[in-house]
Amino acid sequence: MKTFKLDPRLEADTLPLADLPLCRALLMNDARYPWVILVPKRDSVSEVFELSQEDQTQLWRETVALGAAMKEAFHGDKLNVATLGNVVSQLHIHLVVRYADDVSWPAPVWGNGSPEPYERALQGSRREQLLAQIEGLKL
Template sequence: MQDFALDDRLANDSVSVTITGLCDVRLMKDCRWPWLLLVPRRPGISEIFDLTPLDQVLLTFETNKVGAALKTVTGATKINIGALGNIVRQLHVHVIARFEGDTNWPGPIWGHGRAEPYADEDMNSFIAKLRETLSQ
């Protein structure tokens, strides 16, 4: 993991919530949707199948744990999970809480409007709730 470096775009667009066994769990700086990223801390990985079989299992476990925590904290109608990577090639998994009536519901979030930053207090409170729920 010492060769791992987070893509600059991911670093600029998100803030770390916690480090798990495999991933850096990050909150996107866009308050329109509660939106997390899981970035496996492995260098040179762009696809899930590039991970070792054990890391693939860990990624699945951690994605499920983060998705469940996000649903618990937000009460979301639906949790969307996807690994697209067309622009940022470094492997990262999006975990997004969606609600009926949210911005662009039921359509996709990508390419819809501009990011709206969190107020510092709101972001810090949300991160604290996520950390508490993930630690259970």
């Protein structure tokens, strides 16, 4: 069995959170938003339809459960869920909690301003909040 390998760009732009049944959960290193990236632990997959039916179901289960928990925990106005893959072809799903007064609203987070990397203290706090949400998920 092959070992799962994370795309180097995702590895450089994120901080590790947890492994779910199907996905690796990563914290995007941009303190402007609560932003998690889910990456299915499957090699050579760039599109959802390349996953088995079982994995597609599990991917959606993890996305919906974590997204709902994030929106509630961070009191968001909106949850953005996206799979782009134009820069990083490895299949990954962005879950971004948005606020009507955030720096990019109502535009997408991509291409608006520069990421603000977490300082160690802030990263720990948000990471702990997200880990608490992940631990409470029924997956």
